[in-house]
Amino acid sequence: MSLALSFFLATISASMPSPREIRVLDNESALAEAVAGFLASTIEETLRRKPRVRLVLSGGSTPRRLYRTLAQPEWAKRIDWTSVLLFFGDERCVPPDHPESNYAMAKEALIDPLQIAPQQVMRLRGEAEPEEAASHYEATIREAFAPDQTPFPRFDLIFLGLGDDGHTASLFPSSPALREQRRLVVPTSSPVGIPHRLTMTFPLLNAAVTVVFLVTGSSKASILRRVQEERDSAAPLPASRIRPANGRLIWYVDRAAASALPSA
Numbered sequence: 001m002s003l004a005l006s007f008f009l010a011t012i013s014a015s016m017p018s019p020r021e022i023r024v025l026d027n028e029s030a031l032a033e034a035v036a037g038f039l040a041s042t043i044e045e046t047l048r049r050k051p052r053v054r055l056v057l058s059g060g061s062t063p064r065r066l067y068r069t070l071a072q073p074e075w076a077k078r079i080d081w082t083s084v085l086l087f088f089g090d091e092r093c094v095p096p097d098h099p100e101s102n103y104a105m106a107k108e109a110l111i112d113p114l115q116i117a118p119q120q121v122m123r124l125r126g127e128a129e130p131e132e133a134a135s136h137y138e139a140t141i142r143e144a145f146a147p148d149q150t151p152f153p154r155f156d157l158i159f160l161g162l163g164d165d166g167h168t169a170s171l172f173p174s175s176p177a178l179r180e181q182r183r184l185v186v187p188t189s190s191p192v193g194i195p196h197r198l199t200m201t202f203p204l205l206n207a208a209v210t211v212v213f214l215v216t217g218s219s220k221a222s223i224l225r226r227v228q229e230e231r232d233s234a235a236p237l238p239a240s241r242i243r244p245a246n247g248r249l250i251w252y253v254d255r256a257a258a259s260a261l262p263s264a
């Protein structure tokens with residue numbers, strides 16, 4: 001094979017997203033344990049190559065079980081949290097102690113129990129003016145990746161959830177934020193719950209080394225099937241557009257959420 005052809009094939013294969021992996025666990029508890037194990041292995045493997053791990057937490061209610069599991073002694077002793085920088089994929093525009101704050105949930109379930117130092121936690125300032133908060137967070141991300149000035153920094157692992165309308169992070173169907181191709185973080189709005197949000201954008205999320213979706217419960221069965229079956233439709237659901245160009249996409253789902261999948 002000529003050098004030119006092998007280079008061409010390498011380039012093509014490098015630009016094709018890796019296949020998505022769906023891992024079905026019996027229930028929420030088994031899912032939390034499995035994801036904790038995956039996170040521990042990912043952190044261990046990353047720290048063999050780099051001095052720190054940059055991890056993005058998801059909001060919503062699903063990840064709370066995972067965060068509480070990670071705070072348990074048997075997991076706390078397995079993970080070197082002193083080498084982990086925590087970021088948030090999105091935030092509601094509320095104060096950090098508001099019951100709807102994604103930061104407040106992670107603080108209660110993970111950060112405080114593990115005594116993770118404040119300087120390791122990059123909080124999205126939900127209490128600030130949204131444009132200012134978005135710009136500040138973009139600067140925070142770029143500082144955390146310096147001197148690497150890649151246009152879209154590659155987080156080592158990003159956790160995401162799935163809304164029953166197909167949204168993920170705070171990227172909601174029909175939102176202008178879905179079209180953002182330049183910025184890392186933008187203000188946006190939600191049709192449900194807290195209206196004003198901040199969210200990481202598709203280019204940043206899809207730059208990740210690994211993206212892990214956490215989906216549990218029978219209420220997500222229908223939307224999970226739609227997302228898995230959607231192929232290049234004219235208006236794909238936001239969660240369907242999460243396809244790390246040079247990374248892994250893994251769906252951790254429980255049996256209830258997977259009940260509508262063809263292989264279920």
Ligand SMILES: O=C(O)[C@H](O)[C@@H](O)[C@H](O)[C@H](O)COP(=O)(O)O
Pocket residue numbers: 058059060061062063090091092102160161162163164167168169170
């Ligand atoms: O701020 C948020 O709410 C999340 O970023 C959002 O994308 C969440 O992951 C989904 O809405 C699923 O939420 P549940 O886990 O509560 O079902």
